[in-house]
Amino acid sequence: MSRDCPVVLGAVAYDAKVVNIWEGFRAWFHQNGLATDFILFSNYERQVEALIGGRIDVAWNSPLAWVRSSRLARALGFEVKPIVMRDTDRDLASVIIARADGLLRSVDDLRGCTIATGAIDSPQATILPVQLLKSAGLIPDLDVYLRRSSIGIGLHGDHIGGEREAARALVGGSVEAACIADGNHLLFAQEGTLPAGSTRVIAETPLYDHCMLTSGPAADWSSIERLSDLMLGMEYSDPAVRPLFDLEGLTAWVPGRTSGFGQLEAAVDSELFYDEKGTITAVDYRP
């Protein structure tokens, strides 16, 4: 199929808007002289396997999907390549929050507490914050108890429902702390899920990067370069592009970089989420 079309892109359908986003980009690419098509996947693991298997040329990958793609590729003797990312994918952080009227003020205070997290495969709301706990000497299920969300497993945390559930559990008093992305801390406060001033950030991860358009072994490199040039040339001032940027949550595409994934690579190893060949090794992970 990819041979009929210069670029076939994969994306995960974590929300209905994904159809509008990639339909819109596809039309824009066509208008600008590059034929593309897209295939939607129900979860990132299936998408990564399609990318590595050459059934799609590029994949709009979560950070965890980038990690697995690169491991699977290396094990097979090739490399996947970073193409572009959103400007808003750079330098994110996750936070562990507690109630502002409580006694918890630092990670050490969490010993013995129950902490709500996102889904098992959410880098921002589970994997990275858990790594933060571990680096502070707190072992999950021994020193702290994790209450993981079961919403959107396989979507690598793209579904915001898991984090909202964690925030509500904190407000409702059924957990002592919650792990969420920095952006969602502001969002939940503004929308009222977390009443303003009701929470305290007791720990924050180092900065990391998020999604990445990744090219696989089937990609025709000249077409991918053309795709990359087109994406980097998209401007927010273009009325045909702006609604798509607003939907996808970016103001500009920027070149993909791999320097922001070191923290997640280490966490994946520590959590035994994937092995070095990209095999899924996480217990209880059924996307």
Added chain:
Amino acid sequence: MTIDLDTIGLDQGGHLIIGRVLNQMHEGERVRITGSDPHLELHLRVWARSRGHKAEGRWLIKGNVEKSRWNDAIRTSTEEPESSADATWGLSARGSLMETGGPPLVGHDLDEKIGLWADIAPRLYAQAVSAQWDPNEAIDWTLPTHPDHEVEDAVIQLMTYLIENEQAALLVPAKFIGRIHPHYREILQLLAIQIADEARHIEVFTRRARISGRPLGRSGVAGRASLQTLLEEPDYSLASLLLSVLGEGTFLNLLSFIQRHAPDAITARICELARRDEARHVTFGLAHLEYRVQQEPSLRTRMFSAVEQRHESLRSTSGLSGDVFDALVILAAGEWTPSAVRSGWSLVQELQKEMDEGRRRRLTRLGFSGNEAAHLSSLHTRNFM
């Protein structure tokens, strides 16, 4: 430069204070944010990222996203509508600053001022709003009807006829309203009120018909066929001519006649109230056609054809139902003596003459010669509407 947020956070509206200052700054300029909210730095980074600014600790460097969004935005006049409206303006309020892009309106093909407008529309709308009446308040429904069943049946027959005519008068503007570009909001507003007027007329004529508990009258094929041709006219201006200027114009005489000869106070009152509304509809239709014909005199030829075409399509029908004509005579006669019936008959003849004169007068205002107006008036449906 420094912005002091004091104790307020970005989760409590602090971004509004920052945004107000950023509006006065140029891309690349820096501003320091101070404040005691414990999440200030965290939220500043998140907020800046999502809005295309850059945050360095508590320093904010202005980006160009906001400018990019509004750079090509356009603003039309708030008061004067444009000569044509673009589908991409969508549902934006006239006079608002319109961000470019977005889904275009689909199916709103009435998007040229000349095809819709009348300068009097805003004033007529204001008048219409203040003249709305509540059927429960404006009419005393407890007043008696005429004791003679035959007279009451004549009233019921007329009400039956009026209901089907008002249904047509409601559906015609309703059919067009969904095709009008909302840039011409005054026309939408006026037609909406007009539709509400017709809804009320349908209500009061129905209530009057049923008040004595006797069954409704007859609905003839010819009358229905005539009304149906109004629904088939696809051109807004020509539909205005057929419905408002000729049809509702003729109805002004009819409603006055029924009011004058009504055998009971309820019938007289509802015809009086309906006539006031109809007069407004006629004024609007006439004003629109005057406006258009002034700029596009060739419209007269199309108006001519529309009247002739409607006449042709109704040639095989008999026109006004005999039941309706007879009912008008009975009302005008007031009793069953031969001399009263003769007098009633002659009054209905007189009514038709008045209707013809009214139509000719209005057509002359649209620039038709006396002969042309007389010819067109003679072709108007015998069903009145």
